[in-house]
Amino acid sequence: MLPCRSLSAHFVVKYQAMLSPEIILKSTFGYDSFRPLQREIIDNVLARRDSLAIMPTGGGKSLCYQIPALLFDGLTVVVSPLIALMKDQVEQMRAAGVPALFLNSTLSPEAYSDNMDCVRRGQTKLLYVAPETLLTPRILDLLAQVKLDCLTIDEAHCISEWGHDFRPEYRQLAEVRCRYPEAVCLALTATATQRVRADISRSLGFSGPNEFVASFNRENLFIEVRPKRDGAAQLARFLKRFKEQSGIIYCFSRRQVNQLSAYLEECGCSVRPYHAGLDDGTRSRNQEAFIRDDVQIMVATIAFGMGINKSNVRFVVHYDLPKSIEGYYQEIGRSGRDGLPAHCLLLYSYGDAAKLKYFINQKEGDERMAAMQQLDAIVRYAENERKCRRKPLLAYFGEEFPVKHCGNCDNCNAEPPVLEDITIPAQKFLSCVFRTSEGFGAVHVADVLLGSKNEKVLRFRHDTLSTYGIGKELTHKQWLHLARQLVQMGFLNQDNEYRTLSLTDTARAALKSRAKFFGQLQELEKRAKRKENRNELEYDQVLFDLLRAKRKEVADAKGVPPYVIFSDPTLVEMAAYYPQSRQSLLEIAGVGQVKLEKFGDMFIEVIAPYCQEHNLLEKIRATAPAKSARKSASRPTTRTTLLGEAYNQGTSLNSLMEQHQVKAGTIIDHLTKYALAGNRLRDGEDLQLLTSVSPEDQQAALAAFEELGAEYLKPVFEKLDGRVSYDELKLLRLHHLAR
Ligand code: ADP
Numbered sequence: 001m002l003p004c005r006s007l008s009a010h011f012v013v014k015y016q017a018m019l020s021p022e023i024i025l026k027s028t029f030g031y032d033s034f035r036p037l038q039r040e041i042i043d044n045v046l047a048r049r050d051s052l053a054i055m056p057t058g059g060g061k062s063l064c065y066q067i068p069a070l071l072f073d074g075l076t077v078v079v080s081p082l083i084a085l086m087k088d089q090v091e092q093m094r095a096a097g098v099p100a101l102f103l104n105s106t107l108s109p110e111a112y113s114d115n116m117d118c119v120r121r122g123q124t125k126l127l128y129v130a131p132e133t134l135l136t137p138r139i140l141d142l143l144a145q146v147k148l149d150c151l152t153i154d155e156a157h158c159i160s161e162w163g164h165d166f167r168p169e170y171r172q173l174a175e176v177r178c179r180y181p182e183a184v185c186l187a188l189t190a191t192a193t194q195r196v197r198a199d200i201s202r203s204l205g206f207s208g209p210n211e212f213v214a215s216f217n218r219e220n221l222f223i224e225v226r227p228k229r230d231g232a233a234q235l236a237r238f239l240k241r242f243k244e245q246s247g248i249i250y251c252f253s254r255r256q257v258n259q260l261s262a263y264l265e266e267c268g269c270s271v272r273p274y275h276a277g278l279d280d281g282t283r284s285r286n287q288e289a290f291i292r293d294d295v296q297i298m299v300a301t302i303a304f305g306m307g308i309n310k311s312n313v314r315f316v317v318h319y320d321l322p323k324s325i326e327g328y329y330q331e332i333g334r335s336g337r338d339g340l341p342a343h344c345l346l347l348y349s350y351g352d353a354a355k356l357k358y359f360i361n362q363k364e365g366d367e368r369m370a371a372m373q374q375l376d377a378i379v380r381y382a383e384n385e386r387k388c389r390r391k392p393l394l395a396y397f398g399e400e401f402p403v404k405h406c407g408n409c410d411n412c413n414a415e416p417p418v419l420e421d422i423t424i425p426a427q428k429f430l431s432c433v434f435r436t437s438e439g440f441g442a443v444h445v446a447d448v449l450l451g452s453k454n455e456k457v458l459r460f461r462h463d464t465l466s467t468y469g470i471g472k473e474l475t476h477k478q479w480l481h482l483a484r485q486l487v488q489m490g491f492l493n494q495d496n497e498y499r500t501l502s503l504t505d506t507a508r509a510a511l512k513s514r515a516k517f518f519g520q521l522q523e524l525e526k527r528a529k530r531k532e533n534r535n536e537l538e539y540d541q542v543l544f545d546l547l548r549a550k551r552k553e554v555a556d557a558k559g560v561p562p563y564v565i566f567s568d569p570t571l572v573e574m575a576a577y578y579p580q581s582r583q584s585l586l587e588i589a590g591v592g593q594v595k596l597e598k599f600g601d602m603f604i605e606v607i608a609p610y611c612q613e614h615n616l617l618e619k620i621r622a623t624a625p626a627k628s629a630r631k632s633a634s635r636p637t638t639r640t641t642l643l644g645e646a647y648n649q650g651t652s653l654n655s656l657m658e659q660h661q662v663k664a665g666t667i668i669d670h671l672t673k674y675a676l677a678g679n680r681l682r683d684g685e686d687l688q689l690l691t692s693v694s695p696e697d698q699q700a701a702l703a704a705f706e707e708l709g710a711e712y713l714k715p716v717f718e719k720l721d722g723r724v725s726y727d728e729l730k731l732l733r734l735h736h737l738a739r
């Protein structure tokens with residue numbers, strides 16, 4: 001990593017101190033609009049009100065302290081327990097031109113004291129520290145010598161004993177907070193439970209309603225559960241759709257991880273295993289290879305994932321049933337952090353649930369009870385074939401999902417299941433539950449219906465019941481499937497601990513009134529017809545692959561993960577809009593000023609020849625609509641607006657060129673964007689004077705724009721049989737837009 005003295009970004013920061021959060025969002029991070037709650041949290045921190053922000057993984061927590069850090073004069077300290085992530089975060093900041101440093105036990109003594117010097121001299125805006133580092137007298141003393149403006153506590157749930165990751169050092173952060181009363185405090189977490197939230201606020205002495213809770217719905221994740229049949233082969237077929245894309249496959253045991261990764265390797269996949277049984281060296285090599293895109297697939301136990309910042313994970317598969325909904329949601333949450341679509345597949349078999357139950361039964365008391373309840377919830381979730389998947393998941397986090405169909409899960413997209421009349425088998429099953437004194441599980445009830453002579457049936461003398469052997473028309477598996485539906489529909493209760501079945505009042509009433517039952521006798525493979533997501537941008541896959549190769553080359557040369565250079569959505573936009581000048585590149589989401597300086601030309605050198613070879617032109621990027629309530633950020637960039645307004649006030653094209661020291665083409669591009677964004681544009685005579693096209697061709701061009709629209713030039717160019725050059729067409733288009 002670079003020593004901090006060589007950071008050239010100091011001036012950028014001074015310059016930014018005069019700017020607003022919006023401008024920093026665009027100029028440093030290259031984004032057009034804030035995600036939900038980001039702006040509110042930033043405003044609150046800037047107003048020096050202590051704040052607690054709760055957002056799901058990938059929600060964009062980091063910007064909530066990074067932008068204020070650039071607006072404060074003094075230092076922002078970020079406390080994080082994830083030492084492995086600090087280097088990564090600092091690298092990402094530096095790639096965007098923000099002076100950032102970290103202090104933790106992985107630094108050599110020299111680097112450590114160099115970094116301390118930089119902090120002392122005010123040469124950094126952001127300092128990442130581990131909690132135990134922060135608590136040392138050396139660091140507390142250092143911070144007393146500088147102006148500390150903001151203390152950010154990342155992974156703030158670690159402060160709570162009720163959280164899943166309590167860390168005693170975190171408790172002492174409350175004291176640290178008191179030492180620097182001038183600094184505003186921002187606590188961040190992705191843990192949503194009320195108890196943990198309250199605990200964080202109380203421990204840190206927060207007051208008032210400064211709590212921001214974002215929705216935990218991750219719209220871009222396609223959520224699917226499929227019955228597991230020939231698991232490994234099913235998986236191999238699934239993976240064919242994700243050639244050269246990153247993904248994680250979670251397994252229950254280490255042995256399973258080893259077997260499955262060996263199998264997938266044989267199938268020709270780029271894959272590595274990860275579990276706690278591997279030695280440290282192998283584990284971190286495998287993880288590194290995954291992060292750096294050298295390897296596409298990680299087959300892992302749940303030991304993998306915490307502290308992985310990789311944003312372009314395109315799928316997560318649960319090869320075995322997860323132990324709880326909370327764990328499951330956290331694991332699938334590791335995909336699609338960049339906001340692009342990702343696929344989450346759970347392969348479910350009741351056998352896997354039985355296997356987990358076997359392990360849970362070896363526990364005792366409350367622990368066993370709690371584990372059983374969690375298992376029950378995930379089984380109910382997996383077996384639910386009708387309701388939107390998002391509803392129960394979000395309900396688990398105390399969030400109501402008000403939409404009936406999310407449109408992005410298997411149940412919302414599947415063909416509606418064809419329901420058959422299952423009255424007779426349902427009546428048989430329910431009466432058999434009743435005859436066996438409501439004290440047995442589904443397996444035993446099915447045995448009785450099928451007339452089994454197994455030891456348990458004979459021991460309880462269930463071969464003498466009237467329902468013995470009356471259900472030979474269905475298979476054992478079909479009876480179990482039916483039982484699960486009866487539980488789902490509320491006709492049967494299933495005991496948490498022993499999984500014995502009993503009739504509900506609804507069932508008694510239904511039997512009495514001879515009501516009809518509807519359901520399915522065959523387990524159906526769901527045919528998920530995935531709808532095209534209208535928000536997905538169409539892009540040039542070949543160019544995308546070239547850009548990705550370029551990114552990998554640049555990243556390897558610098559020794560950083562590829563996403564530090566540019567994220568996938570940034571490359572997708574490049575492959576959709578074909579930007580070939582620095583100016584146009586700056587319009588792409590994720591390209592800020594410093595990244596433009598550092599990497600812009602290298603990427604233009606890939607895009608320009610490709611476009612030349614394939615006769616492709618730049619497309620104008622319509623600014624993405626803001627998802628947050630604020631509209632301001634969805635307007636054209638400041639520069640475009642500035643130029644558009646100046647032009648409307650009467651400044652001529654020539655004066656604009658002189659004032660801004662740019663070519664006519666650049667001004668024309670900006671004015672076009674300004675007009676395409678819906679702004680009125682003055683129809684100046686200079687537009688006409690600049691063109692050397694004959695009056696007839698001018699008329700023909702204007703008529704063509706009228707007919708074909710102004711967004712693309714190519715159709716107009718072709719309509720005029722190539723008589724008018726693209727440069728001229730740009731000018732005429734502007735004339736058309738201004739009329
Ligand atoms: P979290 O810490 O909440 O898991 P991050 O801060 O790592 O999330 O952000 C996740 C991803 O989203 C990152 O790649 C980040 O650059 C991107 N991101 C954050 N805010 C925005 C935004 N306003 N517009 C576009 N992308 C964003």
Ligand code: ZN
Pocket residue numbers: 387388389390405406407408409410411412
């Ligand atoms: Zn849904």
